[in-house]
Amino acid sequence: MKLVGNSRYQKAANGSLLLDYLRRSGGASRRTLARELGLQPSTVTYIVNRLLQAGLVLEGGAVAPDSSLRGSGRRATSVEINRRYGAVIGLDLQADYYKAQVTDIAGGQIAALHREYEAASASFQELLVTVLTEVERQVPRGIPVLGAGVAIPGVVDPEGPVIEECWSHNLEGEHLGAFLAETFSFPVLMENDANCCAWKTLWYESSGQDDSFVYLLPRFHRQELLPPGYPSVGIGLGLVYNGAIYNGFTHRAGEFRSLFFEESGTVPGQISLTPEEMNRVSRDEGIRRKLVVELLRTLMLFMHITNPRALFVGGDLASQGDLVRRVLEEDLHREWKTLSRSGVEVTVLADAEYDAARGAAAAVLDTLYSIPRIGGREQDARIWRSLLTNLIDQP
Template sequence: MKLVGNSRYQKAANGSLLLDFLRRSGGASRRRISRELGLQPSTVTYIVNRLLQAGLVVESGFGGNDPADSSDEPARGSGRRATRIVINPTYGAVIGLDLQADYYKALVTDIAGEEIVCVHREYHAAAAGFEALFSSVLAEVESRIPRNMPVLGAGVAIPGVVDPEGPVIEECWSHNLTGAHLGEFLARTFSYPVLMENDANCCAWKTLWYDSRDEDDSFVYLLPRFHRQELLPEGYPSVGVGLGLVYNGTIYNGFTRRAGEFRSLFFEESGNVPGQIALTPLEMNRVSRDAGIRRKLVVELLRTLILFMHISNPRALFVGGDLSSEGDLIRRVLEEDLRQEWDALARSGVQVEVLGNAEYDAARGAAAAVLDTLYSIPRIGGREQDARIWRSLLTNLID
């Protein structure tokens, strides 16, 4: 179904524009929507009526309840006060799934991005094939969603190199996958669209959607993960490090989608087992229990990243994952171990923010990546995966 360049595309594009305004504003009258978006009142009336029919929005109270609508008055002689249009939170649910080798974390939102359900469970991924694990986890999460809310889509965060277009997991050592083409499996198994993305990129999506200061924000999201060695493929490191890179409001994937694949300045490759940091396997297995080893890891990570941030000049470095509770440690490392390097970087305005509650960031960001396709107008020549999700979510509006 071709959308670009025809009236159906324009209707749905205007619908996305209007929905995004309602999401950001929390609701508005038709007059305010027309005024703020620069759309003709007749166009707003048509779109709102279609959205009401589809159930994507509902009427709620009067426009006068919103200070920004205080200038709204009923049309002369109508005798009616302006009603507010708000997004319908029960229209449908979006699943965000963080699928790791030894656990999963899922967060389900409504179409406004508000949390409905969150789930966390540990397992031994190697006990089942990847597709079987994938199917059983999503089925388990679906069972927790209220029955009156259909699933509109799912975003799945996976460590490693992921191409969402295929989707293809090009390389994921924690699930022992290489070149895994999943498009046919997803189409055969799920009735809703599924978007797959790198887990650190999903954390960046979460920050963009919920915490970003402006639409042109630039930042780095550091995602260290400490895994249980006995639940990983034999010989693979139990510490993984990913980076989500955002420049001018856009996630940067790199030429071959490997941007953000961390590699320490101090790592020395040996053999065929992948690695990223200079800690020994024994140290990695003890990092969650040994404060001295954690400090050694933090020094290595930050010493490498400070050089990178001098070159790329982001606004901030966000630290999440399994170091999100280590604010005091990171502050001490910057002030004591890396003072000279950090002072030079801080003078350029870069900030380091340790996220105290980042446990579900990858899952929340995976859901946000799906929601973004509902609230963004697809670009001509953009990703076909985005267009498929967009068509699915807005099918009641454009048909």
């Protein structure tokens, strides 16, 4: 997609800037938009008119006069995001359950769903169609689905998309591009589940454009719903550096491996807990403490080297703040004292149940509000073109 020197691209890029400001502010007058975005008033008027025609924004109520600006005294009206323009689906698709969130185009929640199932009950493609169809029914009538983000465990290349390795769904080298294009009427983005959790934090709660943090995603599954012989505890990491998700050279960044894990057999593993301990971890605080010690001790060196702003603990260790604090102060006192001097914070989230689903939707929404980078991901460019078709195609 040629971007340089493309006037239609520039119009849409300015539209993205304006939409993002409206999303963050809740609404603003044309004068405020021109001042805050550094655009000419005539440019803002042109963009707003196009967005109004496309239905992406609405005229709001009158706003108080801006004392810093001279004018005729006529009260300005605000411009606001049209939340009914479209919906986005975020799906957290695990081996034994799914969690989904439907959001409007400003990221506000429309619906949330959670359902368990048996891993071997259907193929991955059949499962994806069934679940997305079920979730799509939660979208209010008259609001189109603009796109869907799907979070799954394992190594994912969003470009194809290609599921390079996913033991929980028994996938390896699975190219899904043609299947998704032929099956769904809206673009579908596939991404690693821990990365989606990082997307949620980055999009909704980031400290700034250059934010850097790590999101720790432990999952405790019911063994009877998993493929035979597979571990019931999975660990993922979402890495954000300089305001962007870090995927690594082969999309394997964030694939956790404990310092204390010893390889044995062909069953995948990440931690040193025995299968029996993993099955009891959700019920036994002593085993949970052992797991937290192992996770944090492994991550200490990594965080020393990379110096993120924070480590967010979510997944099935969310709300376990007292346990994590005791481990840091008692089991890892010396290591934590040294690390905390570098400014790193550890934050245990109170509620992270829908973080992966919410982040999967945020990854799609980000393509609407962000200007595509020259040389950036073609997957982002495809979704961006689809979401902004009405605006870009205006003459």
